[in-house]
Each structure stands twice: as C-alpha cells, then as structure tokens.
Amino acid sequence: MHESDxxxxxxxxxxxxxxxxxxxxxxxxxxxxxxxxxxxGLQGMxxxxxxxxxxxxxxxxxxSALESVALGLLDDHLNHCVLHAAMAGGAEAxxxxxxxxxxIARLVRS
Amino acid sequence: MHESDxxxxxxxxxxxxxxxxxxxxxxxxxxxxxxxxxxxGLQGMxxxxxxxxxxxxxxxxxxSALESVALGLLDDHLNHCVLHAAMAGGAEAxxxxxxxxxxIARLVRS
Amino acid sequence: MHESDxxxxxxxxxxxxxxxxxxxxxxxxxxxxxxxxxxxGLQGMxxxxxxxxxxxxxxxxxxSALESVALGLLDDHLNHCVLHAAMAGGAEAxxxxxxxxxxIARLVRS
Amino acid sequence: MHESDxxxxxxxxxxxxxxxxxxxxxxxxxxxxxxxxxxxGLQGMxxxxxxxxxxxxxxxxxxSALESVALGLLDDHLNHCVLHAAMAGGAEAxxxxxxxxxxIARLVRS
Numbered sequence: 001m002h003e004s005d006x007x008x009x010x011x012x013x014x015x016x017x018x019x020x021x022x023x024x025x026x027x028x029x030x031x032x033x034x035x036x037x038x039x040x041g042l043q044g045m046x047x048x049x050x051x052x053x054x055x056x057x058x059x060x061x062x063x064s065a066l067e068s069v070a071l072g073l074l075d076d077h078l079n080h081c082v083l084h085a086a087m088a089g090g091a092e093a094x095x096x097x098x099x100x101x102x103x104i105a106r107l108v109r110s
Numbered sequence: 111m112h113e114s115d116x117x118x119x120x121x122x123x124x125x126x127x128x129x130x131x132x133x134x135x136x137x138x139x140x141x142x143x144x145x146x147x148x149x150x151g152l153q154g155m156x157x158x159x160x161x162x163x164x165x166x167x168x169x170x171x172x173x174s175a176l177e178s179v180a181l182g183l184l185d186d187h188l189n190h191c192v193l194h195a196a197m198a199g200g201a202e203a204x205x206x207x208x209x210x211x212x213x214i215a216r217l218v219r220s
Numbered sequence: 221m222h223e224s225d226x227x228x229x230x231x232x233x234x235x236x237x238x239x240x241x242x243x244x245x246x247x248x249x250x251x252x253x254x255x256x257x258x259x260x261g262l263q264g265m266x267x268x269x270x271x272x273x274x275x276x277x278x279x280x281x282x283x284s285a286l287e288s289v290a291l292g293l294l295d296d297h298l299n300h301c302v303l304h305a306a307m308a309g310g311a312e313a314x315x316x317x318x319x320x321x322x323x324i325a326r327l328v329r330s
Numbered sequence: 331m332h333e334s335d336x337x338x339x340x341x342x343x344x345x346x347x348x349x350x351x352x353x354x355x356x357x358x359x360x361x362x363x364x365x366x367x368x369x370x371g372l373q374g375m376x377x378x379x380x381x382x383x384x385x386x387x388x389x390x391x392x393x394s395a396l397e398s399v400a401l402g403l404l405d406d407h408l409n410h411c412v413l414h415a416a417m418a419g420g421a422e423a424x425x426x427x428x429x430x431x432x433x434i435a436r437l438v439r440s
Contacts, residue, residue, distance in 0.1 A: 021162060028156050036149035042179075043142045046135060052187035056213045059180040060220040063173055067220070067438055069152075070169040075431045077162035082408075083423060086416030093413060101405045103166045108397055108437050109329075110170040110177075177328055185321045192298075193313060196306030203303060211295045217328050218287055219439075241382060248376050256369035262399075263362045266355055272407035276433045279400040280440040283393055287440075289372075290389040297382035323386045330390040330397075 021080035022073065031069055038062040070107055074100070131190035132183065141179050148172040180217055184210070241300035242293065251289055258282040290327055294320070351410035352403065361399055368392045400437055404430070 022028060038058060045055045078100060085096035132138060148168060155165045188210060195206035242248060258278060265275045298320060305316035352358060368388060375385045408430060415426035 022156060022159065025156055029153055032149055032153045032156065036146055036153070039142055039146035039149050043139055043146070046132060046138050046142065049132065052131060052183055052191065053209055053213050055183055056180055056187075057216065059176055059183075060213075060216040063176050063180075063220045066169055066173050066176070070166055070173075071431070071435050071438060073162055073165055073169075074434065075427075077166075078412075078427050078431060079424075081162065083416050083427065086413050087419065089417065094409075097405075097408050097413065099163055101401070101408060103163050103170075104404065104434055104437075105401050106170040107166065107434075108401060110173045181321070181325050181328060184324065185317075188302075188317050188321060189314075193306050193317065196303050197309065199307065204299075207295075207298050207303065211291070211298060214294065214324055214327075215291050217324075218291060242376060242379065245376060249373055252369055252373045252376065256366055256373070259362055259366035259369050263359055263366070266352060266358050266362065269352065272351060272403055272411065273429050273433050275403055276400055276407075277436065279396055279403075280433075280436040283396050283400075283440045286389055286393050286396070290386055290393075293382055293385055293389075297386075301382060319383055323383050323390075326387065326390040330393045 021076050023076045023079075028069060028072070031065065035062060035065050035069070038065070067107070074103065074107070077103075131186055133186045133189075138179060138182070141175065145172060145175050145179070148175070177217070184213065184217070187213075241296055243296045243299075248289060248292070251285065255282060255285050255289070258285070287327070294323065294327070297323075351406050353406045353409075358399060358402070361395065365392060365395050365399070368395070397437070404433065404437070407433075 038061070042055065042058055042062070044050075045058065082096050082100055085093045087093075148171070152165060152168055152172070154160075155168065192206050192210055195203045197203075259282070262275060262278055262282070264270075265278065302316050302320055305313045307313075369392070372385060372388055372392070374380075375388065412426050412430055415423045417423075
C-alpha cells in the first residue's frame with residue numbers, strides 16, 4: 001500500500017513529485033486493489049460452488065480490468081521512457097522500442 | 111476463504127466428496143490465491159516505481175493464469191452441467207448450451 | 221467453391237439445403253468471402269504504403285470477423301456433434317467434449 | 331535495413347523498391363497472400379462440411395498469422411513514424427504516440 005508521505009519520499013533535487021513514469025499512481029493502485037478483491041471474490045465463489053457461468057463472467061471482467069491497466073501503463077511507458085530514449089536516439093532508442101514491442105506482443109498473445 | 115472442515119461439508123448422503131461440479135476445488139483455490147498474490151505484487155511494483163516492462167510482464171503472466179483457470183472451469187462445466195442437460199435434452203439442453211456459448215464468446219473476446 | 225447441385229446432394233424431406241452440422245452455410249461462406257477480400261485489401265494497402273495505423277485497424281477488424289465466424293461454428297458444433305455425443309453418452313461424449321475444450325482453449329489463446 | 335539512397339531507389343525500373351516505413355514489403359505480401367489462401371481454404375472446408383474442429387483449428391492458425399503480421403507492422407511503425415515524431419517532439423510526437431496506443435489497444439482487445 002502507498003502510505004508514505006509523498007513530500008518525504010518523492011521530492012528529488014529538482015523538486016518534482018514522483019520521479020517515476022507512472023502518470024497516476026493512486027488511480028492504478030485503486031484499480032489493482034479492486035482486481036485483488038476480484039481474485040478474492042473468485043475464491044469465495046469457488047468455495048461456495050457458485051454457478052460456473054457466473055464465475056466465468058467474473059473472470060472475463062477481471063481479465064478486461066487487467067488488460068486495461070496494462071494498456072494504461074504501456075501508454076505511460078511509451079510517453080515517458082520510450083519518448084525520452086527516442087529523443088536521445090541511437091542504440092538506446094532502438095533497444096527501448098524493441099523491448100516495448102516484445103511487451104506488446106506478450107499482451108496481444110496473452 | 112476455505113475454512114470449513116471438508117469432512118463436515120462435502121460428504122453427502124451418497125458418500126462422494128464435493129457435491130459441486132468443480133472437479134478439484136483445492137487446486138482452483140490454490141491457483142486463485144496465487145493470482146490474488148500477483149495482484150498484490152503488482153501494487154507493490156507500482157508503488158515502488160518498478161520498471162514498466164517488468165510490470166507488464168507480470169500482468170501478462172497473471173492474465174494467462176486467469177485464462178487457464180477459466181478454461182479449466184469451463185471444461186468442468188461442459189463435462190457436468192452441459193453434459194447432464196444434454197442427456198436430459200429439450201429446452202434445458204438448448205438453454206445450457208446457449209449460456210455456455212455466450213461465456214465462451216466473452217472469454218475469447220476479453 | 222460451392223458447385224455441387226444442391227437438389228442432388230442436400231435436399232432433405234423438409235427441403236432445406238445442407239446435411240451437415242453447419243446451421244447456415246451460405247451465411248458463413250459470405251462472411252469468409254468478405255474476410256478473403258479483406259486479406260486481399262491488406263495486400264493492396266501494403267503495396268501502396270498506406271498508413272500503418274489504417275492497416276492495423278483493418279487487421280483488427282479482420283481478426284474480429286474471424287473470431288466471430290469461429291464462435292458461430294463452435295456454437296453449431298456444440299449444438300450438433302457435442303449434443304448428440306452427449307445424448308449417446310459414454311466415452312464418445314467424453315471424447316467430443318475434450319476435443320471441444322481443446323478447440324476453445326486454442327481460440328481463447330490465439 | 332533501409333540503406334539505399336532514396337533518390338536512387340524509389341523509382342526503379344522494376345517498380346519502386348519502397349519509400350515507406352514497411353521494412354520488408356515482400357515478406358508481408360507473402361504472408362498476407364498465405365492468409366488470403368487460408369480464407370479461401372476455409373470456404374472449401376465449410377462447403378465440404380469438413381469437421382468443425384478442423385475448421386476451428388484453421389481459424390486459430392489464421393488469427394495467429396494475422397496477429398503476427400500486425401505485430402510486425404506495429405514494430406515497423408514504432409521504429410519509423412513514431413521514432414521520427416518523437417525526435418521532432420512536441421504535439422506531433424504526442425499525437426503519434428496516442429494513435430499508436432489506440433492501435434495497440436485495438437489489437438489487444440480484438
């Protein structure tokens with residue numbers, strides 16, 4: 001959980017809050033906590049022998065929620081890491097793009 | 111959570127273990143607990159600004175694990191509910207198959 | 221292509237064409253011809269250096285069209301072959317369901 | 331790689347060699363022709379009432395082939411259009427990345 005004081009932990013020498021690439025950490029954490037809750041809910045459904053189709057519906061919802069988080073993070077990544085590497089150019093840019101392409105392929109195929 | 115005593119709750123009058131359609135509840139619960147742990151792990155990765163590509167790799171793994179659970183449950187469902195309904199025949203069989211088809215479509219598209 | 225004489229090979233007592241499990245052959249053939257046309261269209265787009273994003277949009281549309289055909293065929297299959305096997309019961313029913321489950325898994329993962 | 335002099339190679343006697351972003355047009359065209367052939371093959375299978383599971387296997391193979399083409403084109407796109415836009419920077423870079431993200435989301439969800 002994210003309970004630390006942002007002023008204490010993220011202020012760098014240049015004073016900006018959060019030195020990471022993730023655009024809206026709290027929103028992601030909220031979505032991931034919800035996904036964690038769905039995983040817990042699924043255990044309850046299995047334990048209680050809930051109707052299979054209802055369990056599958058929950059799994060589809062959870063998969064979509066996960067995909068949506070992944071696409072958001074990928075977007076942030078392209079807009080920060082990849083963009084900066086591209087501006088710097090050279091081998092670093094190429095390596096970052098290759099890495100992003102591989103991650104996209106895993107998402108498309110998973 | 112799975113806290114009940116199996117000896118107490120699953121032995122029916124006909125003596126078989128588990129009266130539900132799910133073939134191996136404990137195995138599913140174990141997999142779902144692992145998925146829940148992955149969801150918690152993702153929150154830690156976001157909080158700690160872990161490298162985006164590593165987070166995406168984790169999400170792909172989690173999505174695959176979820177899909178795999180869904181396919182297992184669907185298999186159980188086809189082998190129990192749908193098979194029984196099919197044997198009974200008539201409108202019930204048709205309804206069960208339609209329902210299964212809709213669930214499959216959601217899985218394929220999610 | 222469909223060049224056989226329907227009157228000779230498919231006419232049943234109720235006059236409908238097709239003795240197979242596929243519910244509406246002509247509709248499937250029409251959709252598959254459209255998909256074939258999309259594949260040809262993609263070649264034109266690549267040859268003409270059309271904008272990549274537009275090509276990707278076409279591929280997504282084509283993938284969705286293919287998935288939709290697959291889900292329709294699977295539905296027909298469950299309602300005919302699997303239903304009949306289930307009614308017959310025994311090893312045949314089990315084998316058909318296992319086969320269907322494997323096909324579903326390939327669709328979900330592809 | 332694109333190492334030829336653009337002025338020299340775009341209007342060659344054998345038709346132009348390619349001034350676009352696509353890294354290996356002939357390879358893509360070959361793959362798309364194969365996919366077109368698969369779409370034609372599927373029509374034959376439906377016409378001949380081939381076994382449903384075999385048709386579904388073909389569709390899964392075709393979907394994977396299409397996905398693979400899409401991932402290749404996306405890779406080319408990121409390495410050319412997006413990289414160039416990123417180097418130029420500003421609103422153009424942002425717009426290109428947004429467009430690429432939307433295309434990736436369509437691929438992941440299709």
